[in-house]
Amino acid sequence: MELRHLGRTGLRVSRIGLGTxxxxxxxxxxxxxxxxxxxxxxxxxxxxTADVYADGAAEYLLGQLMEDxxxxxDLVIATKSxxxxxxxxxxxxxxxxxxxxxxxxLERLGTDHVDLWQIHAFDPHTPVEETLQAVDIAVxxxxxxxxxxxxxxxxxxxRAATWQLAAPGVRTRLAGTQMEYSLLQRGIEREVLPAAxxxxxxxxxxxxxxxxxxxxxxxxxxxxxxxxxxxxxxxFVAPYLDETAxxxxxxxxxxxxxxxxxxxxxxxxxxxxxxxxxxxxxxxRTAQQLRAALSVESLTLPDEICRAxxxxxxxxxxxxxxxxxxx
Numbered sequence: 436m437e438l439r440h441l442g443r444t445g446l447r448v449s450r451i452g453l454g455t456x457x458x459x460x461x462x463x464x465x466x467x468x469x470x471x472x473x474x475x476x477x478x479x480x481x482x483x484t485a486d487v488y489a490d491g492a493a494e495y496l497l498g499q500l501m502e503d504x505x506x507x508x509d510l511v512i513a514t515k516s517x518x519x520x521x522x523x524x525x526x527x528x529x530x531x532x533x534x535x536x537x538x539x540x541l542e543r544l545g546t547d548h549v550d551l552w553q554i555h556a557f558d559p560h561t562p563v564e565e566t567l568q569a570v571d572i573a574v575x576x577x578x579x580x581x582x583x584x585x586x587x588x589x590x591x592x593x594r595a596a597t598w599q600l601a602a603p604g605v606r607t608r609l610a611g612t613q614m615e616y617s618l619l620q621r622g623i624e625r626e627v628l629p630a631a632x633x634x635x636x637x638x639x640x641x642x643x644x645x646x647x648x649x650x651x652x653x654x655x656x657x658x659x660x661x662x663x664x665x666x667x668x669x670x671f672v673a674p675y676l677d678e679t680a681x682x683x684x685x686x687x688x689x690x691x692x693x694x695x696x697x698x699x700x701x702x703x704x705x706x707x708x709x710x711x712x713x714x715x716x717x718x719x720r721t722a723q724q725l726r727a728a729l730s731v732e733s734l735t736l737p738d739e740i741c742r743a744x745x746x747x748x749x750x751x752x753x754x755x756x757x758x759x760x761x762x
Contacts, residue, residue: 436478436732439713442610443635446550446581448511450707451729452481452639454718459492461665462720467496468504469722475505477729483613483639483716485515485555486540498545507546513639514540515585515613517555528558528566537573552579553613556586563595567606570599574607583611583636589626596634611637611713617706618683618748619645619675625756632711640706643715644728648675649702651688660720686747690740700731705744707731 438447453474458467471482484493494514501507516536519527527533537552552573554566573579584595592612599606612631614623617640631638644650652658653676661672684698691698706715719725736744 436480436729438480440637441551441581441583441639441713442608442631442637444581444608444610444637446511446610448481448714449479450714451479451703451731452483452513452714452716453479453725454641454716455482455484455493455497456488456718457493457720458484459489459496461668464496464499466721468500470719470725471497471500471505473722473725474729475509477726477732479729480509481511481513481639481714481716483513483515485518486536486543487515487518487520487555490520491539491543494540494543498543502545511550512544512546513551513553513583514544514549515553515555516540517558524560526556526558528554528556528561528563528569530565530569530572533566533569534572537569537578541578548577549579551581551583551611553583553585553611554587557584557588557591563591564598567595567598570609571605571607581610582607583609583613583639585613587612587627589630592627592636593630593634596630596636600634609634609636611639613639613641613716615642616640616709616712616715617643617645618649618687618702618744619680621748621750624750625752628711637713638711639713640715643706643717644699644702645675645680645684646672648672648680649684649687649698651684651691651698654681654684654688683744683748686744690736690744694734694736694740696734697727699727700734701736701740701744703728703731704734704736705741708735708741 436449439450440447516533517526517528570582596609616623687698687701691701717728
């Protein structure tokens with residue numbers, strides 16, 4: 436699999452990443468092992484997890500598999516800290532919480548460092564300088580090799596990145612930002628993507644298949660074994676089952692028919708090759724689904740197909756995102 440640099444750093448990762456959101460909950464140890472081995476054998480390196488995935492079980496399971504199945508040195512392990520199970524405060528970006536959470540992640544993963552540590556979300560109740568100090572401590576102490584953020588909007592990303600860049604050699608440059616991005620969710624193109632491109636931050640798209648909807652599996656019904664039929668994941672899928680999404684899914688299916696390929700591969704290739712994107716994070720339910728996603732390596736969409744998909748899925752971006760003089 437082709438490797439790409441994460442932002443303006445020396446870290447190279449596979450241009451498709453493996454997500455572990457369902458590991459330890461919907462995906463058991465055998466299923467996770469088959470996925471990880473399939474990913475590794477295909478040349479994949481970037482494996483993304485978080486301390487809140489299955490309440491830590493995803494990290495623990497990944498740690499067990501690195502010990503017994505796939506060499507740690509062959510993987511780029513990315514995890515996230517900052518989300519908390521508190522209805523009154525969903526995110527905790529305090530230095531104390533973040534560093535304690537990272538230490539707990541390392542223990543579950545069975546490693547002395549992660550390759551990429553990401554702040555899971557912006558905490559409006561903690562000064563961003565305090566949050567970023569935790570990032571600097573994690574890197575200088577060797578617990579993390581690189582750092583990034585997740586779910587930061589445009590101004591939050593720009594503020595955090597420029598704060599770090601203000602003291603080169605002292606503060607840790609942000610390497611990446613993980614955001615939801617697909618043909619059904621192009622919101623990051625408004626401000627996040629331009630900021631990331633300008634600041635040299637690599638984008639790691641989550642849910643690149645529109646939470647599974649872009650595969651076309653929901654065009655006529657909801658499969659019984661799908662996330663859309665799952666009690667705890669159905670609300671996650673539901674926002675992308677409206678009429679607007681249907682038109683995009685139909686266009687993806689038409690493109691797939693014309694290219695004699697699958698809707699999954701068309702949707703994934705589109706987001707993989709967008710400017711600024713480093714590696715979409717694919718979360719598969721089974722190893723068979725993962726193999727189907729990894730087969731996208733051989734596909735590059737023709738320019739006319741990309742333009743057609745751009746048009747049908749284009750978000751409305753007016754003032755102040757466009758040049759005001761043209762409005």
